[in-house]
Amino acid sequence: TAPSVTTTTDQGTYRNNTALTFNWTVATDSGPSGLDGYDFQLSSDPAFASIIAAGSQSTLSLNYTGASGSFYHVRSRSKDKAGNTSAWSATDGILVDTEIPASSADALPPTHPSGTSFTVSWTATDPVASGTASDVVNTRVYWRRNSGVYQLLGTYGVGTTSVSFDPSTHGGNGTYSFYTIATDNAGNVETAPATADAQTNVSPTGINDWNRLVEG
Numbered sequence: 226t227a228p229s230v231t232t233t234t235d236q237g238t239y240r241n242n243t244a245l246t247f248n249w250t251v252a253t254d255s256g257p258s259g260l261d262g263y264d265f266q267l268s269s270d271p272a273f274a275s276i277i278a279a280g281s282q283s284t285l286s287l288n289y290t291g292a293s294g295s296f297y298h299v300r301s302r303s304k305d306k307a308g309n310t311s312a313w314s315a316t317d318g319i320l321v322d323t324e325i326p327a328s329s330a331d332a333l334p335p336t337h338p339s340g341t342s343f344t345v346s347w348t349a350t351d352p353v354a355s356g357t358a359s360d361v362v363n364t365r366v367y368w369r370r371n372s373g374v375y376q377l378l379g380t381y382g383v384g385t386t387s388v389s390f391d392p393s394t395h396g397g398n399g400t401y402s403f404y405t406i407a408t409d410n411a412g413n414v415e416t417a418p419a420t421a422d423a424q425t426n427v428s429p430t431g432i433n434d435w436n437r438l439v440e441g
Contacts, residue, residue, distance in 0.1 A: 226255055226256040227309040227311045227312075228305050228310075230252070230303070231250050231302065231314045232250045232314055232315075233248070233314040233315070234248050234249070235247050235316075236319060237319060239319065239321075239410045239411040240292075240321050241321075241323050243290060243291055244288070244289070244290045245289045246288050247267075247287045247289070247299040248286045249263065249301040251285060252303030252311065254305045258307035258309075259305060259306050260303060260306075261305050262303075263281065263284075263285070263303055265280060265281075265301045266299065268298050269296055271298050273300065277297075281304075293323060294321065294323075294324075294353055295357060296318045296319065297321060298319075300314050300315070301313070301314050320357060320411070321411070322358055322409060322413065323413065324351075324413065325414070326361050326413060326415050328347055328348060328415060329347060329404075329418075330403040330404055330422035331346045331422075331423060333345070333403075335425065335426065336427075337392075337426070338428070339397065339429050342391040343392075345366060345387065345388055347364060347387070358409070360409060361383055361407050361408070361409050362409060363383070363407075363408055364380070365381075366379055366380075367404050367405070367417075392427045397427075398428050400426045401425055401427060402424045403424070
């Protein structure tokens with residue numbers, strides 16, 4: 226009689242750490258020989274066609290370091306002292322992504338007439354040098370007027386890449402600067418840039434409105 230099937234768990238769908246821990250539940254053995262530990266297999270393939278690590282142990286967890294840019298799946302099975310083994314446990318896998326996403330606000334015209342709104346747009350990607358990206362989950366857009374402190378305009382999901390900005394509700398005329406910060410599903414967060422991604426000057430006429438100049 227084979228012992229009972231275990232249930233394997235990981236640390237979630239995504240992780241931004243190269244150290245992984247997998248756990249499985251304790252099994253029971255109704256036969257006379259008694260439980261004799263657990264077999265495990267670690268693979269980047271949900272079908273376990275290729276094995277990264279495998280072995281047997283008496284504890285209920287597996288620690289693995291050095292993970293990077295890939296899915297990791299672990300399955301376990303229980304065995305008794307007579308050599309009977311349970312079926313392998315199911316596994317959903319965890320994606321390791323330690324690389325930072327990238328984003329940037331798109332360039333704006335140098336000047337913009339006061340009294341009207343303009344569109345702030347941006348791009349955000351989650352590139353990886355190798356392996357599989359966890360993908361961008363949201364982008365935060367920051368703004369400031371003149372030399373003031375940057376403030377959060379909003380946090381936008383992957384389906385949004387632009388927002389309307391009304392200077393009249395953010396201080397009126399002045400120089401407006403914008404930058405973005407992207408976050409991916411694994412929790413990697415982009416660092417704020419040293420300078421603004423985009424900038425425009427909001428004024429009554431704009432610096433190139435020659436019709437307003439009067440000869441002195």
